[in-house]
Amino acid sequence: MRWTLKPIPEPNKVKHLQETLNVSEPIATLLVQRGIETFEEAKTFFRPSLDDLHDPYLMKDMDKAVTRIEQAIANKENILVYGDYDVDGTTSVALMSTYLKTKTDNVATYIPDRYNEGYGISYQGIDFAHDNDFELIIALDCGIKAIEKVAYAKKLGIDFIICDHHRPGKEIPEAVAILDPKREDCNYPYKELCGCGVGFKLVQSLAQKDGQTIEDLLPYLDLVATAIGADIVPIDGENRVLAYFGLQIINASPRPGIRAILKQVKKDQLTITDVVFIVAPRINAAGRMKHGNFAVTLLVEEKYDLAKEYAKDIETYNYDRRETDKQVTEEALKQIEDKKEQKRFTTVVYHETWHKGVIGIVASRLTETYYRPTLVFTKSGNKLSASARSVSGFDIYNAIEACSEHIEQFGGHKYAAGLTLKEENYQAFKEAFESVVAQNIDKNLLVPEVKVDVQINLNEITPKFYRILKQFAPYGPNNMTPVFMTKGLIDTGYGKCVGDDKTHLRITVSQPDSSNFVGIGFSMGDKFDIVKERKPFKAVYSIDENEWQGNVSLQLKLRDIKV
Incomplete structure (x- = not known):
């Protein structure tokens, strides 16, 4: 993963907000990063009002x-x-x-x-x-x-x-x-x-x-x-x-x-x-x-x-959807095992029997696996239909539009789109799409990125800090869950791989002058060597609550760790 630390906002703006709202520097930084610089803007953010809806x-x-x-x-x-x-x-x-x-x-x-x-x-x-x-x-x-x-x-x-x-x-x-x-x-x-x-x-x-x-x-x-x-x-x-x-x-x-x-x-x-x-x-x-x-x-x-x-x-349909999605994803991944396919800048796969209802989900899964602009095609009547998904920072709608001579119909957004074309145009479209993406995509975008909002120390994670953090929700594009980075961490010796197949990582991290925190990293079991034997490491994570036997404690939801 690429770790990208967001630009540090202007110190005067952060200090002003810190003093105006009586909050910590990391909280003030998060707010300024979101374009919130005054008391009134903070009030609108933290206390949404129906009066803020437009005419x-x-x-x-x-x-x-x-x-x-x-x-x-x-x-x-x-x-x-x-x-x-x-x-x-x-x-x-x-x-x-x-x-x-x-x-x-x-x-x-x-x-x-x-x-x-x-x-x-x-x-x-x-x-x-x-x-x-x-x-x-x-x-x-x-x-x-x-x-x-x-x-x-x-x-x-x-x-x-x-x-x-x-x-x-x-x-x-x-x-x-x-x-x-x-x-x-x-x-x-x-x-x-x-x-x-x-x-x-x-x-x-x-x-x-x-x-x-x-x-x-x-x-x-x-x-x-x-x-x-x-x-x-x-x-x-x-x-x-x-x-x-x-x-x-x-x-x-x-x-x-x-x-x-x-x-x-x-x-x-x-x-x-x-x-x-x-x-x-x-x-x-x-x-x-x-x-x-x-x-x-x-x-x-x-x-x-x-x-x-x-x-x-509806629950029955959802069960059927999950089973079908799993099967089609496995078949699509087999198509990409070809080394030539893996060297491309795009993932474009097709099978005439794939269920049209799950190709969007499958496109998302392939994007997560290979991290490239992705289209999954299936047969729909006498035409081919596709769902498209993109990687962060790349406009797939524009890329598809650039190949419109091969397409019957298309529509969508920057990161998700759909299109229809004649079967005989499939190969020409696939090559045109590859060419457009290869010429226009920043190659860094083909490596998964984790955007880090603020670097902090563990002693800054307090109950008050988390109470304010919770009020940043609801999260979504343009207001994502805050991601933090902390350096100089050491596992206290209780780190281990967990889960039925030991694919997840559970550690207890410490830093001088701070409480210990449990960190959970899903599908990060292969990174256990980084933390064992009390070797220092750094981590990116979000913060959430863990409830166990009636006790609620703060934990780190790990996104990635590095030496």
Whole structure:
């Protein structure tokens, strides 16, 4: 691993904040690194407030969207709430449909089939709307590139409102309204909302027109927080406020569907990380293994007993997903065992039988193993579909866009994308992608990096220090869990490899003039030689709590150790 120590902020700024807030130097440093330099900025960070949410009408086309929905409600038009099959899409659909049903009975939902229709707006979905007399489609977490499909719907007399957060192309669809903070002509102050976040801003606008306050909308924030965590959007600005209050709802009074999921895994207080690794995969599993409709049904269910039954089904899909993911990952890794493949700057693998529902997860696992921009392809109808994942610091969306002559369709973000191409173009695309990445990537990015926030000594880790540190949460992009480095550590002699297969490392570290701390390093058993016989070493780690037999103590969650 590369250890990169973040630049030390200007000492005067750190000292000023240290004195203003009465906190230690490492805490003040962490804050300044996050752009927090004044008492007021610290107050906003540590005490998120619903008053910090922006006026939704600052978003381009918001007035048009609200007017069209009010018209549909007044005229008793049928409204179809349409969303993608992943967590962001299904939570968006659940949020929007649940809210609209408090205003009108003429609301239905539509999630495209991952396999028969693929990502985003489909002709099949539009035909469904036409056949069932829907006059308005509200598309969430998709649609920003659906130019031909929106035009097709218009010919059939169906209006579109698009709520998306993906990057637009050179043109945008001719919809009644397009809500997307990433539109170049949109001056909305916060650009990093997820799809469900954009949907929430539309709901907020409608609610304002009806005289409702933001407090009236709190019950919807469990969905928004789940989408923020799952979609790996930055957790700063408005997202931080939405995630903070959404987590409170999840932990205090979640909707029956989320409560039923949590009951199965016997988890009480969730962090955003728990949402990412416990709630999100289960919601996602429906669209991956069966159909995204099952996730929406679970999330909109108001009766807990019914939600429990739906959650059992979802748990089955999640088990199947894990087994399939494991098998496909093993097969994909075998393809890369070829020495020629390992010398490439990219990982691009394909098998026609791989389950389309898990290729995104497999791409993530391959990226973790070989640390290169990665695409995993499978056959989808008469085309090939791929999920793409990148390494930190490299924009895979731009790299794919540079190969667009070989592609039928693509979309996504800097670190995750999807694409479709004809089978005969696969090899040409693979070579073009390799060439683009080889020419543009900083070779340092191909070595896993751990970014270190602050260097500290063990005696600076006190109960007060950790109490303040906990208030930095919720964590995520742009506000990651703080990582510390400490030099001159010695294991007290109790270090050992632990776990069934002895692959993990457990040490007790000491430093002059400090208490001892237990350190846990998962999959770091092979580094035991570094710490044995009381040899000095340095470590990078985060800090968390360990509960054992009713006793709670602070421990170091090791990221890496070196001589």
